[in-house]
Amino acid sequence: MNGKTLEETAWAATTENPSDRLASLFDRHYTRLYRLARRMCPNADEARDLVQETFLKAARRLPSVPADTRGEEAWLVRVLVNTRRDQWRMQSVRRRHREAELGNGRPVAEPRDEEAALILRTSIWQAVERLPPRRRAIVVLSELEGLRDSEIASLLGMHQVTVRWHLRMGRRDLNIALRAHMGDSHEKS
């Protein structure tokens, strides 16, 4: 921490004016938040909107954002995951209505490329997209960002046992999807 104590860092951060503080939050955390958002959203545009929404929430509640780097990162990640959860809940309601109208619960998007590797990639990512947001965030942070259970627990403000449970359930769901994909591939060939 550049030789500064936590309290010194905290105090220094509170002395900035709101615009400077927000600009510094944006510059320090945008890339990290975008990577997480992109792995939680179906496309890059939605991911960018999610990151922007997260920073707007920070702008509205700037005094609530902890002043130390680790604390502010965890705060932003939690807001991002919770915002995605709210969006996901609303989309789930709309999706259920649409599926009821179509009478078909299977995803309608099919990979256009016939190459097997691409189909497999699409299938596994579709399975990731079906995970509930918090579980998806935990799987992404563990499998793609290489964070330890304790680090994820600290970042998302939850107990390690809960993190491990979500990871186990997430991996189970992905393996089920993978086996189903393999079964389909064998049936087609």
Add this chain to the structure above:
Amino acid sequence: MKNLNTLLQDADPVRWEDATPRETLARQRRALLAEVRTADRPPQKMVARRYALLAAAALAAIVAALLLPGLRPLFVAEVHAAVQFEVRLADDQPLPDRQEARVTGSDRTVFLSKDVVVTNGDIQRAEVVPGGDPSQFSVSVEFTPSGAQKMKTATEKQIGRRMAILLDGKVVMAPTIRSAIGSAAVITGKFTRAEAERIAAGLK
């Protein structure tokens, strides 16, 4: 057959897509900062209405105090907050007229000035915020405009000295002043949620 982690790494869209273009990033940053600047500035009508309300309230209070002697004690009665909050300048070295005090939870000793910079009356808002650890919480304090001015005046020429935050007479932190302090501060005292809530509620 590849394992789940390898499959996920292969499927990760971040791996296959370009990073956010520089101009998109700059546009998002500008939009965000424009938003916060707009939010900082209350609409003119609201400002005028706020002044009118304040003037009416002040006038009503003066009339009530003059005409109804029975109400006077209500205006002069002292209200004690549940948690006594003070900010004072402090130094690491003993100087004349300084009060020695230990910073709670550390081995540091500071020497407090007798002059109090701000107290509970200078706080506009206090709320619990997450700390560096999930089990720890801090208290974010926003000062009133006059409180912020007192903090600024007291700190702008005191860079390098310490500023002590006291809760119920105990020094909970004494950071070094790195620049003039204005409208907000965070008390990072490694509190439990219950302690932080008690402090935030008691500060106002």
